[in-house]
Amino acid sequence: MRLVVVGAAGRMGKALVRAVHEQDGAELCAAIERPEAPEVGLDAGRLAGLGDLNVPITDDPLSAFARADGVLDFTAPQASLWFAELAAQARIVHVIGTTGWTANQEGPLHVAARHARIIKSGNMSLGVNLLAYLARQTARALGDDFDIEIVEMHHRHKVDAPSGTALLLGEAAAEGREIDLAQRSVRSRDGITGERNSGDIGFATLRGGSVIGEHLVIFAGNGERIELTHRAEDRQLFARGAVRAALWGYKMKPGYYSMADVLGLKD
Numbered sequence: 001m002r003l004v005v006v007g008a009a010g011r012m013g014k015a016l017v018r019a020v021h022e023q024d025g026a027e028l029c030a031a032i033e034r035p036e037a038p039e040v041g042l043d044a045g046r047l048a049g050l051g052d053l054n055v056p057i058t059d060d061p062l063s064a065f066a067r068a069d070g071v072l073d074f075t076a077p078q079a080s081l082w083f084a085e086l087a088a089q090a091r092i093v094h095v096i097g098t099t100g101w102t103a104n105q106e107g108p109l110h111v112a113a114r115h116a117r118i119i120k121s122g123n124m125s126l127g128v129n130l131l132a133y134l135a136r137q138t139a140r141a142l143g144d145d146f147d148i149e150i151v152e153m154h155h156r157h158k159v160d161a162p163s164g165t166a167l168l169l170g171e172a173a174a175e176g177r178e179i180d181l182a183q184r185s186v187r188s189r190d191g192i193t194g195e196r197n198s199g200d201i202g203f204a205t206l207r208g209g210s211v212i213g214e215h216l217v218i219f220a221g222n223g224e225r226i227e228l229t230h231r232a233e234d235r236q237l238f239a240r241g242a243v244r245a246a247l248w249g250y251k252m253k254p255g256y257y258s259m260a261d262v263l264g265l266k267d
């Protein structure tokens with residue numbers, strides 16, 4: 001499968017180049033950055049610490065997608081929307097790991113998924129998707145007298161909050177409770193907030209240092225607490241998951257899929 005990495009000079013972009021290189025049946029055919037990026041013209045393999053792969057970074061996604069079977073995209077929402085349009089035109093697989101989406105921004109992705117095979121997830125690791133499955137089941141089993149709070153910590157460079165993973169976990173818990181997360185989420189608390197509303201799902205965000213990604217889902221009841229945790233120790237985890245998703249998507253019809261579909265974790 002011929003894969004393009006967009007945002008190839010980014011933290012995840014470099015991890016994706018390495019993950020494609022190590023995967024049998026996958027081949028890096030192009031690497032893309034913004035026109036003004038200083039890395040344009042450099043070799044994507046060399047930038048990722050692999051040595052020359054003879055894949056120069058370019059600023060031309062249109063011609064790259066035309067000769068590819070799939071694109072791996074961990075960039076920014078506006079960029080991912082544009083790449084989805086191009087992936088639909090080229091009728092290829094588009095794996096989207098980008099986070100930081102605002103409400104209603106994702107509509108055009110569903111239009112693109114009429115022609116592209118889009119696989120989108122706030123977290124591409126097996127562990128987090130299993131955690132989401134467990135959070136859904138736990139929320140379903142416990143009911144409203146257990147308060148749900150989600151805590152996440154990431155490196156100092158992360159630009160969006162709450163993390164895509166925290167929102168994914170919140171959605172899973174809300175599904176388990178059969179409530180609408182948008183109506184019941186509390187994303188910040190400051191000052192005299194009043195008592196906690198029963199049934200809310202709270203989010204707390206920590207940022208600092210080089211933390212790859214840590215998530216904790218707390219179910220706090222009277223006199224007891226259940227905590228489900230995931231700690232990512234290596235970015236390569238997400239990149240390998242993205243390559244796995246691309247290979248899976250290659251066999252699928254056009255549509256909009258999640259990592260839970262790829263991993264068979266839907267209930």
Ligand SMILES: NC(=O)C1=CN([C@@H]2O[C@H](COP(=O)(O)OP(=O)(O)OC[C@H]3O[C@@H](n4cnc5c(N)ncnc54)[C@H](OP(=O)(O)O)[C@@H]3O)[C@@H](O)[C@H]2O)C=CC1
Pocket residue numbers: 006007008009010011012013032033034037074075076079096097098099100121122123124125164238
């Ligand atoms: N789903 C998952 O499993 C994971 C998701 N992520 C998410 O992936 C995203 C990227 O994270 P990270 O790699 O740390 O961030 P970085 O900022 O290191 O990388 C993003 C890269 O994309 C580039 N980019 C942005 N817009 C465009 C564009 N229009 N054309 C080409 N390149 C573009 C950026 O360039 P520039 O710097 O010039 O803007 C940058 O090189 C974030 O949303 C993050 O939350 C991260 C890890 C795992």
Ligand SMILES: O=C(O)C1=N[C@H](C(=O)O)C[C@H](O)C1
Pocket residue numbers: 099122123154158162163164165166212213214232
């Ligand atoms: O920006 C990151 O680094 C990460 N972003 C994703 C998120 O927003 O959840 C996934 C992972 O936790 C790392």
